[in-house]
Amino acid sequence: MAGKGRGVAAFTFNIEALGIGRGSMPEARVGPTPLFPNTDFKPVPLKAGEDEDYMLALKQEMRGTMQRLPHNIKPQTNKAEVEKYTERYLKQTQMDDEEWAPDWNLFPKELMPQKKKPRAKPGIKKKTVKISRKDTENILSKLEELAKKDEGNPEKSDDETEKKTGNKDEEEEIEAEEYEEEDIEEDNDYIESYFDNGEDFAPDSDENMDGEATY
Amino acid sequence: MTAQEVRLCGLLLQEHFGEVVAKVGTHLLKSGAQNLRTIIHETGISLDLVKKSLCVLVQHGTCVFSSGRKAPGSPTEYRTSCDRILRILRYPRYIYTAKTLYGDTGELIIEELLQRGDMTMSSTVKTVADRLTQNMEEGRSMDYSEVSSAFSKLVETHFLQRCPPMAGAGTKDSGTPATPATPAIPESFPDCYRVPHVTLIGRGKRRLSNEDGEDQRNAKKTKMDSETHGDEGIYWQVNFERFHLHFRDQAIISAVANKLDQTSSEIVRTMLRMSEVTTSPTATCTKPLSANEIFRSLPSSYNIPRPILDQYLTLLVDDPMEFVGKAGESGGGMYVVNLHKALANLARATLESVVQERFGSRSARIFRLLLRKRHLEQKQVEDFAMIPAKEAKDMLYTLLSQNLVQLQEIPKTPDYAPSRTFYLYTVNQLPTARMLLQNCYKTVANLIERRLFESKESKRLLEKSQRIEAILASLQASGAEPEQLTEVEEMITAPEKQQLEALRLHINKLDSAENQVDETIFLLESYVNSTATS
Numbered sequence: 001m002a003g004k005g006r007g008v009a010a011f012t013f014n015i016e017a018l019g020i021g022r023g024s025m026p027e028a029r030v031g032p033t034p035l036f037p038n039t040d041f042k043p044v045p046l047k048a049g050e051d052e053d054y055m056l057a058l059k060q061e062m063r064g065t066m067q068r069l070p071h072n073i074k075p076q077t078n079k080a081e082v083e084k085y086t087e088r089y090l091k092q093t094q095m096d097d098e099e100w101a102p103d104w105n106l107f108p109k110e111l112m113p114q115k116k117k118p119r120a121k122p123g124i125k126k127k128t129v130k131i132s133r134k135d136t137e138n139i140l141s142k143l144e145e146l147a148k149k150d151e152g153n154p155e156k157s158d159d160e161t162e163k164k165t166g167n168k169d170e171e172e173e174i175e176a177e178e179y180e181e182e183d184i185e186e187d188n189d190y191i192e193s194y195f196d197n198g199e200d201f202a203p204d205s206d207e208n209m210d211g212e213a214t215y
Numbered sequence: 216m217t218a219q220e221v222r223l224c225g226l227l228l229q230e231h232f233g234e235v236v237a238k239v240g241t242h243l244l245k246s247g248a249q250n251l252r253t254i255i256h257e258t259g260i261s262l263d264l265v266k267k268s269l270c271v272l273v274q275h276g277t278c279v280f281s282s283g284r285k286a287p288g289s290p291t292e293y294r295t296s297c298d299r300i301l302r303i304l305r306y307p308r309y310i311y312t313a314k315t316l317y318g319d320t321g322e323l324i325i326e327e328l329l330q331r332g333d334m335t336m337s338s339t340v341k342t343v344a345d346r347l348t349q350n351m352e353e354g355r356s357m358d359y360s361e362v363s364s365a366f367s368k369l370v371e372t373h374f375l376q377r378c379p380p381m382a383g384a385g386t387k388d389s390g391t392p393a394t395p396a397t398p399a400i401p402e403s404f405p406d407c408y409r410v411p412h413v414t415l416i417g418r419g420k421r422r423l424s425n426e427d428g429e430d431q432r433n434a435k436k437t438k439m440d441s442e443t444h445g446d447e448g449i450y451w452q453v454n455f456e457r458f459h460l461h462f463r464d465q466a467i468i469s470a471v472a473n474k475l476d477q478t479s480s481e482i483v484r485t486m487l488r489m490s491e492v493t494t495s496p497t498a499t500c501t502k503p504l505s506a507n508e509i510f511r512s513l514p515s516s517y518n519i520p521r522p523i524l525d526q527y528l529t530l531l532v533d534d535p536m537e538f539v540g541k542a543g544e545s546g547g548g549m550y551v552v553n554l555h556k557a558l559a560n561l562a563r564a565t566l567e568s569v570v571q572e573r574f575g576s577r578s579a580r581i582f583r584l585l586l587r588k589r590h591l592e593q594k595q596v597e598d599f600a601m602i603p604a605k606e607a608k609d610m611l612y613t614l615l616s617q618n619l620v621q622l623q624e625i626p627k628t629p630d631y632a633p634s635r636t637f638y639l640y641t642v643n644q645l646p647t648a649r650m651l652l653q654n655c656y657k658t659v660a661n662l663i664e665r666r667l668f669e670s671k672e673s674k675r676l677l678e679k680s681q682r683i684e685a686i687l688a689s690l691q692a693s694g695a696e697p698e699q700l701t702e703v704e705e706m707i708t709a710p711e712k713q714q715l716e717a718l719r720l721h722i723n724k725l726d727s728a729e730n731q732v733d734e735t736i737f738l739l740e741s742y743v744n745s746t747a748t749s
Contacts, residue, residue: 041572046727051311056727058307058326065330066231071271073233073264106333106378106450107273108280108291110251111266 216297219656221245224300226663231303232271235260239268243278243295250290269293275332276378276452302455304659304733309458313374320357320365323347325374325453333378333450340366373457378450460496463741467557470564471531471538478519479527483538485513486552497748499555505546536560555745562648562742565735569651570619577602578610582642585620590639611640619647645746652739659732666725673718680715683707 046052066072104112221244229237242258243249249257255265272278278295282288306329314322323343328334334342340362347357369375464487472480489512490501510524519527528550531539538557543549563586571579581600585591591599597607614620625637670677683706690700707715 039573041575044572046724046731048727052727052730054314055307055311055730056723058310059726059730062306062310062326062330063230067233069330071232071274071332073235073267073271102270102274103450107270110291111270111273113263113266 216244217653217656219653219660220297220301223304223656223660223663224297226660226667227300227303228277230663232268232275235264236268236271239265240272240277240295240300243272243293244297244300248281248292248294250292252290254293301656301736304729305455305737307730308462308733309453309455312458312461313369316374317365317368319347320362321369324362324366324369328375328451328453333452335450336363336366339451370451373454374461375451376454376457378452456496459737459741462737463554463558464491466561466738467538467552467554470536470557470561474536475530475534478517479531481517482509482513482519482524482527482531483552485509486539486550488512490552494554499745500540500551500553503542503549503551506548506550507546509550558738558742558745559644561738563644565738566619566644566647566651570614574610574613577606578614581607581610582614582619585640585642586644590623590641592637592639596640615640618650621646645743648739648742652736652743655732655736655739659729659736662725662729662732666722669718669721669725673714676711676714676718679711680707 221241224244225237225241228240232240238258238260239254242254246257251265251269254269255262258265260268269278269280272293272295273280277299278293280291280293282291309329310322310326313325317324320343323346324339327339327342340359344357344359344362347362348355351357366375464484468480468484468487471483486501486504486509489504489508494501506525506528509528510519510521513519513524525548528539528548532541532550536557537553537560540551540553540556541548542551567579567583567586570582577600581596581602584596584600588595588599593608593611596611597604600607602610611620615622619642621641621643623639623641624631625639626632627635627637683703686703687700690703
């Protein structure tokens with residue numbers, strides 16, 4: 001076995017049996033085949049005739065119309081920085097096209113565009129935020145209540161706690177206002193006390209700089 | 216689906232529906248059924264655009280959706296298939312066929328439906344009538360009723376069909392919000408398939424009569440307004456299968472005409488027309504027809520006397536292509552058209568001619584020899600083909616390396632020793648046809664890319680010529696001087712004109728090639744499909 005694997009053309013059989021005689025082995029190939037190899041046979045010309053011409057015209061017309069239909073969706077971010085003169089006309093022709101109003105009975109509901117949302121967005125957002133804030137307040141108050149219940153006298157009757165909650169509601173409102181103020185501050189993203197104008201550090205660095213400069 | 220098919224689908228979608236749809240479509244093709252959220256996540260396209268693209272795909276029937284398979288409440292899933300997208304390539308042929316069968320009206324109806332995916336009968340009729348009126352001379356107009364009768368004819372002959380109704384469509388009046396994510400169940404599709412053919416609801420309800428051409432131009436804007444025609448919610452689409460049956464019949468008829476003569480092709484045409492209704496689309500051969508029946512149905516204009524018909528029929532039966540077969544002796548002989556056999560033979564002829572055009576007639580001789588004799592040893596190939604051993608070997612090996620010819624080893628002893636093994640060459644028609652089909656898809660994709668490249672190269676020039684044409688048109692409309700017009704025309708220099716002309720020539724050639732490759736694709740596809748059903 002050892003000798004067999006190394007031989008260059010050492011087939012384990014007589015290659016003449018395959019019909020490959022001496023000198024009829026194909027030439028060794030060097031390198032990959034060319035990308036556009038020469039073809040021995042040239043392609044036959046295309047059919048030409050009235051039918052073909054008409055189909056060609058149909059094809060090109062179809063392509064043209066399909067690109068103008070609203071079904072052809074353009075990516076949103078292809079606005080050139082400089083508006084071209086032609087673009088004005090192109091836009092106009094597209095405006096002429098009727099809007100595509102599909103029958104939504106035939107489509108899944110989730111594909112319905114929600115156009116009204118963007119306009120109403122600010123309002124909705126505020127609402128949701130407020131609701132969530134109220135929720136958190138409620139939770140906070142409840143937690144507080146529970147905490148008070150725990151630390152205080154658990155023997156107290158339910159009535160009293162109810163009264164207390166009545167008071168607390170008022171407190172909460174006040175708290176809520178405070179809360180909002182805090183929020184506004186935080187919206188600013190700066191906390192006043194944290195403002196650093198760099199004065200604290202400047203003297204030292206200045207000295208250092210001067211020191212270095214003197215050399 | 217293969218990589219070639221997906222690539223071609225992507226290109227086709229891009230050309231017709233834009234980049235975004237192409238991206239969504241190919242993504243769906245590659246990854247199978249997916250829900251909206253996954254698509255958005257994996258493609259990285261914004262929600263709005265994905266929604267729109269899916270709408271476009273659904274509208275054109277290239278995408279089906281169904282509520283999730285995993286659980287009844289899981290989100291809607293979307294699925295596309297290559298088959299339907301590849302039909303885009305054949306659109307010109309459908310339209311042209313409609314024109315030859317039903318004139319300009321039929322052509323426009325099919326064209327509109329293909330452009331929009333699906334439409335109601337009333338809106339189709341209106342748009343088509345408007346378009347026809349615009350092409351007519353002043354003062355004349357197209358009658359709606361004429362268009363709608365053409366429409367009903369197309370439906371009668373099954374070229375148009377109703378879109379399968381949504382599963383929730385029945386309940387839509389009672390309460391739309393109650394049925395969230397109502398999916399069209401694809402399983403119910405075969406049932407709805409037949410419904411539209413018998414019902415011609417649209418016809419009776421077409422009560423609006425003709426309008427003047429002048430009004431219609433104005434009416435174009437208002438036509439979207441709410442006029443009810445009673446067929447809202449009933450959408451129609453093109454029945455591609457029916458068109459394919461027609462193409463198949465035409466292919467058989469023209470093959471007979473080429474092989475034998477015009478008269479025999481007319482006989483086959485008559486036979487096919489007689490069995491059009493009675494034969495199911497997937498049948499291997501038509502229902503048997505007696506020679507008497509055929510004789511009676513032959514149009515009198517052909518002038519074929521009975522004895523001549525009998526002779527022609529025997530000739531057709533004896534022909535090696537086996538387009539027509541004999542099913543019995545009763546009634547003066549029962550005859551059938553062997554549809555699937557004809558397709559197989561046409562596909563075989565296509566394979567042979569491909570080999571001939573690519574490797575020469577002598578290679579084609581070897582190929583045909585192997586097709587006929589099934590299995591041959593190398594020595595036998597050389598002998599039978601009567602080609603010198605050295606050349607025959609070369610050709611055989613080239614065919615083998617191109618996968619057009621297969622090699623079968625049959626060892627005499629279990630050790631597969633080459634000296635004690637038969638090496639038989641053979642041609643498998645079906646796998647070879649499949650391979651060729653893939654090559655065709657690749658060819659079309661390459662053609663499209665080449666065309667895109669060509670037009671991209673001279674984008675500036677094209678834009679310029681478009682601009683100048685626009686200016687010319689506006690000048691002409693405003694009634695400018697002829698000198699002014701020529702001045703504008705001269706803005707395109709002579710070399711530029713030459714370049715444009717060359718570009719137009721190239722693009723026409725590439726487009727035409729696409730159309731013609733599709734004919735081969737159609738033949739091979741039908742052959743492959745016919746073997747799947749039989």
